Amino acid sequence: MTYHVPVLLKESMEYLNLKKGGIYVDATLGGGGHTESMLQDPTIKQVFAFDQDEDAVNYASQRLTNYKDKLCIIKSNFSEMRTELALQKIKGVDGILFDLGVSSHQLDEPSRGFSFDRAGDLDMRMDGHTGMTAKELINTYSAEELAKIFRECGEEQAAYKIAQWIVSARAKKKLNTTQDLTDVIDTQMRSNPALVTKTKARIFQAIRIYLNRELELLETSLTDSINLLNPGGRIVVISYHSLEDRIVKTGMQQAAKGCICPKSVLKCVCQQRPKVKIITTKPIIASEGEVLNNSRARSAKLRAAEKIRGESR
Ligand SMILES: C[S@@+](CC[C@H](N)C(=O)[O-])C[C@H]1O[C@@H](n2cnc3c(N)ncnc32)[C@H](O)[C@@H]1O
Numbered sequence: 001m002t003y004h005v006p007v008l009l010k011e012s013m014e015y016l017n018l019k020k021g022g023i024y025v026d027a028t029l030g031g032g033g034h035t036e037s038m039l040q041d042p043t044i045k046q047v048f049a050f051d052q053d054e055d056a057v058n059y060a061s062q063r064l065t066n067y068k069d070k071l072c073i074i075k076s077n078f079s080e081m082r083t084e085l086a087l088q089k090i091k092g093v094d095g096i097l098f099d100l101g102v103s104s105h106q107l108d109e110p111s112r113g114f115s116f117d118r119a120g121d122l123d124m125r126m127d128g129h130t131g132m133t134a135k136e137l138i139n140t141y142s143a144e145e146l147a148k149i150f151r152e153c154g155e156e157q158a159a160y161k162i163a164q165w166i167v168s169a170r171a172k173k174k175l176n177t178t179q180d181l182t183d184v185i186d187t188q189m190r191s192n193p194a195l196v197t198k199t200k201a202r203i204f205q206a207i208r209i210y211l212n213r214e215l216e217l218l219e220t221s222l223t224d225s226i227n228l229l230n231p232g233g234r235i236v237v238i239s240y241h242s243l244e245d246r247i248v249k250t251g252m253q254q255a256a257k258g259c260i261c262p263k264s265v266l267k268c269v270c271q272q273r274p275k276v277k278i279i280t281t282k283p284i285i286a287s288e289g290e291v292l293n294n295s296r297a298r299s300a301k302l303r304a305a306e307k308i309r310g311e312s313r
Contacts, residue, residue: 101241
């Protein structure tokens, strides 16, 4: 089975605008599809690729072994990019790509517990070694805490009701598997089958986003990445749901805005200047052909910005 088919590959390379002697970062290596495309340009100097998932790092390292002279794979959260690059004596880069979320392999592998239609252990950690598992969360958090997660990370309207179903079910028997969790939703929503699949998708997404701190790390990592770019360097982000896209859009807009003084202040006192120029006024989406061949591309949105020349790091 294919590990992962890269989404918006041509478009992401076009917006990265690779240049001779450039140093690039793939913040989300996965199966290495986007990284490989960068490396196929013989003129670039180096690619640093990050992933927090050991399995992705092992797979992509093997797959991209022919490029080992130009490729440095770092098993780390991309939130550590600044520190990790400093350890490699890299102060600035010419482009950074984020292809957010989980890979098809992570979703397809039952033992990871990411997918509501694969029977497996309730885990859902991208870095399978550290942090709380979905099993711990589902069996120990209060109904109020679970509801907050379902609302904020899954935009689920029936968040509190679903959280209460979970709390009642686990009082009878601990929920250990993805199946145990989906059974709770299936049983309670028997009378509304049309909604069941969407609800399961939102609940699984919410738990995954919360456990992996996806939204908060994205926000801080975007700022760090913009600071790491050399003048003329580009940041390209592919997101897959509205919560992520909102953070990317707002983050880029703020960096492009400069002054953050309140409207009531007549003369700027913050001295902040625009750091980037946004180069995708509207998000780029996948072509019909790509969506037909790869359903994951359906919800993808690509946004890109360029570091303003003359703006120091
Ligand atoms: C959508 S996949 C990337 C696929 C890749 N572009 C390709 O062409 O194969 C996202 C990958 O990013 C990793 N990832 C997600 N969030 C991360 C983070 N905060 N730090 C490091 N890796 C992360 C996941 O483990 C996953 O392997």
